[in-house]
Amino acid sequence: MATLAELVDGALRAAGIPIVGVSIGTDGDRATWSVQFDPAATGPQRTQAASILASLVVDATAKHTQDQSDVKAFIDAMPLVEQAIDLTILDQVNLIRSKLPTPLGAITPAQWIAAVKAKVDTL
DSSP, X not given: OOOHHHHHHHHHHHTTOOEXXXXXXXXXXXXXXXXXXXXXXXXXXXXHHHHHHHHOOOSHHHXXXXXXXXXXXXXXXXXXXXXXXXXXXXXXXXXXXXXXXXXXXXOOHHHHHHHHHHHHHHO
């Protein structure tokens, strides 16, 4: 599950604000949250960051949405060993599909990955 720091960090980076990172003191006390700005951050970007900190929604839905995004990013950057395992399973699925009384066509790796990402959206 996404941490509060990850949500805040992600929101600031998504807004294009150059940061080094964030610090969260107490989750429920936004006065304890702070941003470590990259030296390139402008005054308006720092003001925008303060606005984001004050208004960012950090409920369970936001955390769940971030989790889904994180899983999809993991799939896109999956380590080679994970890719090999998944493609071996796909080979077996395709073998079973080809042996059905009414054979089904093979599923491509791209279709397999798209199906996994689509499943993430349902969880």
